[in-house]
Structure formats: C-alpha cells, structure tokens
Amino acid sequence: MSDTETTNAPSSSNNDGCMNGAYVRSLVGIFKILQIVLGIIVLACVGSRYFVGGHQFFLFVASVCFIGSTLLFLFYLFRITEKLTLPWTFIDLIYSAGGTLLYFIASIVLAVFTYGLGNLIAGTVFSFMQLGCFGISTFFLFQDWRANSEASNKPNV
Numbered sequence: 001m002s003d004t005e006t007t008n009a010p011s012s013s014n015n016d017g018c019m020n021g022a023y024v025r026s027l028v029g030i031f032k033i034l035q036i037v038l039g040i041i042v043l044a045c046v047g048s049r050y051f052v053g054g055h056q057f058f059l060f061v062a063s064v065c066f067i068g069s070t071l072l073f074l075f076y077l078f079r080i081t082e083k084l085t086l087p088w089t090f091i092d093l094i095y096s097a098g099g100t101l102l103y104f105i106a107s108i109v110l111a112v113f114t115y116g117l118g119n120l121i122a123g124t125v126f127s128f129m130q131l132g133c134f135g136i137s138t139f140f141l142f143q144d145w146r147a148n149s150e151a152s153n154k155p156n157v
C-alpha cells in the first residue's frame with residue numbers, strides 16, 4: 001500500500017464520478033465531518049460575544065482548525081489527494097495532532113474566561129467535544145500511517 005492511500009480513507013473502487021464517497025463513509029471522513037460541524041457551532045457560540053484576551057486566542061485556533069479541516073475534507077472528497085503525490089496520511093496526522101494540542105490549550109483558556117456567560121459555557125463544552133474528535137481522528141490516522149509505513153518497509157521476497 002502506498003503512502004498516499006489509507007485503510008480508513010480508501011479511494012473508492014466503484015465509480016462515484018469525481019467525488020470520493022468511500023471517504024465520507026470511512027471513520028476518518030466521519031470524524032472530519034464532525035470537526036467541521038463542531039467548528040461551526042464553536043465559532044457561532046464564542047464569536048457571537050464581545051471577546052477579550054483568551055477569547056481571541058481561542059477564536060484563532062478554532063478558525064484555523066475549521067479552515068484546515070474543511071480544506072482537507074474537500075481535498076479527499078474531490079480526489080485531489082490522488083492527483084498530488086504527497087504523504088497525505090502523514091500530513092493529516094500532523095494536522096490532527098497539532099489541532100488536538102491547540103484545542104486542548106484553547107479549550108482550557110476558554111474555560112477559564114467564561115465569566116458565567118451561557119454562550120461561552122456552551123462554546124467550552126463544544127470545544128472539548130471538538131478536542132475529542134481531533135484526538136480520535138489522530139489515533140485512527142496514526143494507526144493508518146503506521147500500517148502504511150510498515151507495509152512499505154517490508155522487503156519483497
């Protein structure tokens with residue numbers, strides 16, 4: 001298996017046209033969709049209020065992760081990853097691991113600065129859910145990356 005293919009995000013063997021329906025049905029694809037949906041909810045909850053200090057950092061992290069998740073999802077959905085020979089599993093793994101770390105820090109910062117406001121408390125809850133999605137996605141991507149790297153390192157006999 002090459003470095004551009006993943007076991008949880010297979011390229012569809014049936015002809016879905018230019019869209020990769022198999023990715024949407026895979027575990028990694030489902031978690032990427034959850035990241036996008038939770039990103040919208042988090043941005044709506046926290047961005048709807050005047051923000052100071054820690055809120056600006058949180059909104060920066062949430063915005064960057066939302067844009068990154070959306071772009072990666074679109075790359076996989078429209079098979080751009082098949083046209084560009086890059087180690088997409090590794091790229092997605094590094095992105096998810098970085099998103100996990102940043103969301104961990106940003107969620108704690110947001111939890112400290114909620115000031116008892118309902119929308120910020122809701123944003124904090126959804127940001128910890130987002131943290132879980134990034135963490136689980138990182139776990140599955142690491143498994144895929146390790147399986148792909150072990151398969152490519154085996155000698156041909």
